[in-house]
Amino acid sequence: MRKESLQAWLLLLPALVLLVAFTHWPAATTIIDSFYTTPKGSRPPRFVGIENYADLMTDPVFWTALRNNAIYAVWTIPASVILALVMALAVNTAMPGRALVRMAYFTPTMLPMIAVANIWLFFYTPDYGLFDHILSWFGGGRHNWLGDRATALPAMIAVAVWKEAGFFMIFYLAALQAMPPDLKECAALEGSSRWNFFRRVTIPLLMPTTLFVLVNAVINAFRLVDHVVVMTRGGPDNATTLLLYYIYEAGFRFWDQALAATLTVVLLGLLGLLAWLQFGVLGKRVHYR
Amino acid sequence: MHAEQTRGAGAAVRLTNVARRWGSVAALDGVSLTVEAGSFCVLLGPSGCGKTTCLRIVAGLETASSGTVEIGGRDVTNLPPAARGVAMVFQSYALFPHLNVAENIVFGLKARSVPPADRKRRLDRAVEILGIGHLLARRPGQLSGGQQQRVALGRAIVAEAPVCLMDEPLSNLDAQLRADMRREILALQRRLGITMLYVTHDQTEAMGMADQVVLLRDGHIEQDAPPADVYATPATAFAASFIGTPPMNLIKLPESGAIAGTVLGPPGGGRLTGIRPEALRLMETGGETGISAIVSHAEYLGADTVVACHLADGQSLLARLPGRAGLPDGAAVTFAFDHADLHLFDAATGRRLVTPA
Numbered sequence: 001m002r003k004e005s006l007q008a009w010l011l012l013l014p015a016l017v018l019l020v021a022f023t024h025w026p027a028a029t030t031i032i033d034s035f036y037t038t039p040k041g042s043r044p045p046r047f048v049g050i051e052n053y054a055d056l057m058t059d060p061v062f063w064t065a066l067r068n069n070a071i072y073a074v075w076t077i078p079a080s081v082i083l084a085l086v087m088a089l090a091v092n093t094a095m096p097g098r099a100l101v102r103m104a105y106f107t108p109t110m111l112p113m114i115a116v117a118n119i120w121l122f123f124y125t126p127d128y129g130l131f132d133h134i135l136s137w138f139g140g141g142r143h144n145w146l147g148d149r150a151t152a153l154p155a156m157i158a159v160a161v162w163k164e165a166g167f168f169m170i171f172y173l174a175a176l177q178a179m180p181p182d183l184k185e186c187a188a189l190e191g192s193s194r195w196n197f198f199r200r201v202t203i204p205l206l207m208p209t210t211l212f213v214l215v216n217a218v219i220n221a222f223r224l225v226d227h228v229v230v231m232t233r234g235g236p237d238n239a240t241t242l243l244l245y246y247i248y249e250a251g252f253r254f255w256d257q258a259l260a261a262t263l264t265v266v267l268l269g270l271l272g273l274l275a276w277l278q279f280g281v282l283g284k285r286v287h288y289r
Numbered sequence: 290m291h292a293e294q295t296r297g298a299g300a301a302v303r304l305t306n307v308a309r310r311w312g313s314v315a316a317l318d319g320v321s322l323t324v325e326a327g328s329f330c331v332l333l334g335p336s337g338c339g340k341t342t343c344l345r346i347v348a349g350l351e352t353a354s355s356g357t358v359e360i361g362g363r364d365v366t367n368l369p370p371a372a373r374g375v376a377m378v379f380q381s382y383a384l385f386p387h388l389n390v391a392e393n394i395v396f397g398l399k400a401r402s403v404p405p406a407d408r409k410r411r412l413d414r415a416v417e418i419l420g421i422g423h424l425l426a427r428r429p430g431q432l433s434g435g436q437q438q439r440v441a442l443g444r445a446i447v448a449e450a451p452v453c454l455m456d457e458p459l460s461n462l463d464a465q466l467r468a469d470m471r472r473e474i475l476a477l478q479r480r481l482g483i484t485m486l487y488v489t490h491d492q493t494e495a496m497g498m499a500d501q502v503v504l505l506r507d508g509h510i511e512q513d514a515p516p517a518d519v520y521a522t523p524a525t526a527f528a529a530s531f532i533g534t535p536p537m538n539l540i541k542l543p544e545s546g547a548i549a550g551t552v553l554g555p556p557g558g559g560r561l562t563g564i565r566p567e568a569l570r571l572m573e574t575g576g577e578t579g580i581s582a583i584v585s586h587a588e589y590l591g592a593d594t595v596v597a598c599h600l601a602d603g604q605s606l607l608a609r610l611p612g613r614a615g616l617p618d619g620a621a622v623t624f625a626f627d628h629a630d631l632h633l634f635d636a637a638t639g640r641r642l643v644t645p646a
Contacts, residue, residue, distance in 0.1 A: 182383035185350050190397025190448065191371035200396075204387040 027268075033261035045258075052262040062263070064238045065246040068153060072242060073221035076160040081213055083161060084168030085206070091169075092176045102173070109167040117230035120159045121146075124231075146232050149239040156240050159227055164220060168213045175209040176202075207286040211278065218274050222267060243267050299327035299484035300361030300374065300451035302347060307356035309342050309508075316342045318508040319356070324501065326361075326451075329478050329485045331495040333531070334505035340488045343505065344454050347486060349373050360452055371401075376445035377454040380461070382437045384429040391425040394443045408447075415446040418477065435466045442477065453478070455487045459494065471497055492532050496520070504528050522632075526639040529563045529632060535595055535607045537563045541636065549581050549601040554633055560642065563632035566595065566609040569624040579623035582606050584616045598622065 034052055036045035056062050091102045108116065123130040124145035132142055145155045179202070187197045225244040228234055234241035234249065241249075243263065251260030302324040309317040317339040324330040332340040345351035347358055349370035357366045365373045384393050394415060398408045416422050419439045429437055438458060445453050458474070459467045475498045478485045489495060495502045496516045504511040504519065504527075511531075512524040523529035529537040539561045540548065546556040554562045572579055582598035585605075594614040598606045608624055616622060633642040 180381060180383065182379045182381050183385060185348075185370075186377070186379060186383035186444075187396070187400070188350070189348060189370045189375065189377050190400055190444075192397065192400035196400050200400075201385055201387075205385075207387075 030261045030264050033257060034265045036258060038255070038257040038259075048258075052258050053266075056259070056262050056266065059259075061238055061241065061246060065241045065243050068238075068240065069222060069242045071153060072157055072160070072224075073218065075154075075157045076164065076221050077214065077217040079157075079161045080164035081168060081210070081217055083165040084213065085172050087165060087169045088172035088176055092173060105166040105169050107166065108163045109170075113163075113226035114230055116159065116163055117227045120155075120162075120227075121231050124155055146240075147236055149236055152232055152236060152239045156227060156231065159231075160221070160224065164217065168217070171209050171213055172206065175206050179205055207282070211282050211286050214282070215275055215278055218278065219271060222271055222274075243270075298449075298451060298482040301326045301359075302330075302452055302484060302486060303359040304343070304347070305357045305359070307343070307346055307353045307358065309339070309346060309351060310354045315508050317346070317353075320505075320508070320510055321356075322503055322510065322513055324484055324486060326484055327482045328500040329475065329487065329498055330501045330503060331499035332486065332488045332503050332505060333490070333492060333495040333499075334511075335490055335531070337507075338505040339508040340490075340505050341456055344456055344486060344488045347373075347452075348375055348377050348454050373452075374450050375452045375454055376448035376450040378438075378441045378445050378456070378458045380457045382429075382441040382461075384437055384440055386429050389426050389428050390421065390432070390440050390443075393429065393440055394447055397444065397448055411447040411449065412443075415443040418446060418480070419443050434462050435470065438462065438470060442474070446477075446481070450483070452484045452486065455485065457489055458487075459489070459491075474498070493534065496532070504531060522641070523563070524641050526561055526563065526634040526636075526641075529634070533565060533567075535566050535609065537565050537632070538606050539563050539634070540600070540604055540606065543602070548604075551578065551580055553580070553631065559636045561634040561636050563634060564626055564630055566607040568630035569606075569608040569610075569626055571608070571610055571614065572623050572625040579625050580606065581621065581623050584618055584620045584622055586618060587614055587616045589613055596622075 033045070035047060035049060037043075037048055037052075039045045087105050091098055091105065095101075111119075126132055126142045126144045126147075129145075131145065132140070135141075135143070143151065145151050183201060184197065187201060192200070222242075223244050224242055225248055228240055228242055228245040229248070232240040234245050244267065247260050247263045247267065250256045250263060304320055304322050307317055307320045308315060320339070320343060322330075332343055334340045342351060346353050347360075349365070349368060349372075353366065357364055359365065360373055360375065385396060388396065391412060395403075395408050395412055398411065403411075416425065419442060421436065421439050421443060424432060424436055424440070429440065432440065438461075441458070455474070459470055462470060471494060474485075474487075487494075487498065499516050501513065502516050502519050503513045506527055512519055512528045514524075519528060519532050523532060523537070526539055530539060540553060540563070542548070542554045542558065542560045542562050544556060544558040546552060546554045546558075546560075553564075554560055569580070580600070582600050584596055584598050586597045588595045588597070593612065594610050594616075596608045596610060596614055596616055598608065600606055606624075634640065635642055
């Protein structure tokens, strides 16, 4: 019996070591660090209680980042999820070139984030970038898409929707294909219109997928950093600073460990709260087979 | 039977020269049949014979490549499924997994904007007929196969359509339940007076339920007749070999028309003679007009015994004998038969030839 449990632990060991070393231990130390000052040179960290959190509340950049992130989430999540559903419904019908279209939709997901950011950086380039080029045909002037406070965040949102929608489409497509065709035929015999079937059957049966996709969309919206690093570095004037990018800046550019740790704890708390809300509110209405 | 019985509520279904082709493959090839209003018609055949395609064409879920479909004298060939006045029970039941039983049953009524009072009346009636009142709040996932079957029937009942289509509705049930549901569906059809088109590959279902059996094979009709006629005078060798448990023996006749001295048909060759296993009687060895055979295996089934034998020329022969025959393997037996029980078929076309005198 003891030999068996030893074997079990040995088998668990590799995963356990990696999880503890790279997930649990850093998480725990981050929470601890958020109650201490940043160690500097000869000065060791000092316990300051919730002072770091109090400072954060008065940090204007934090509030800007939070606001930006909220706007970013409010636009990217519904836009990418709805677009994903529409695309999945489109490629779930029998049409010529279906496989090609499916692949095309999924391509953004396969590309590395940095490559995606660079492609879009070109699209947004003033004058000879794709968008300005097309606009010039219709007499549009030059735009500094990423350099203008008004358009920088919407430009980032567009990239995110483009990238996420294809990924979520795959989940919706899988769910749609798992739906028995009998249901649709039965509804057709019963005099149900296509819209009625979509509203009363398709949408409810897709709810487990929607919940899964939503949770992922929320997490993705709050952990985006790659595009910001490559495309705007948070500028102009913090117009595209998102929470994770602010953490990255605080931690690895300003070496402000206390601020970075505090921000991380706040972000984690926020994500936890959102996940709990989603499962609590939507979870009850989701029908699992 | 109740006072509310509504006999004559059915509508006749008529198919004229209906064909369905996918490229060069014909799933249905010029099928014409008429189902009288209020009768129970079983589309019978092996898998791939086109029976389900035929049903789906009547439902409007599949379009015919050519030919016309009429329901109640109305040409519905180009109408959408919902406008044809048919209800359908699917093999998978096609219940909506996220709706409870009551919602499932009235789904179509809601879609058609039937007023709530009428909806409730129809639901109550279906629930009373099927005895599923205690299940109304449950979801399909919480029901047994038989209960799901009832819900699917309920959905067909509330539609109050003159024609009900069923696609192998019992194939997902166990044998005991299947026998019960068979009786129940038949009673339901009689009570509601609707026209039933019922697809199955199980000939016992066809024999037990049908007013009219339409036997299909490779997309065409082999025989369209009441079950007793299909049994008594099969139109083709295929029909003979498909109906009956066990099915009819088909014996290839030699030139002489006789096997081991027993005349089983006219001379000339190229013919099959058929005899039902239950038409054979065991007689004392050495009789004059009997079929001699060697027992290869006897299967005792309780009420009777099915004896598998082989003839002198190696052809196999099944006999269904009452009670326990008690024949050891390898025993030599002779079967007596009436010449009136012999059926004669053309070996090449499978067509029935005039019954031998």
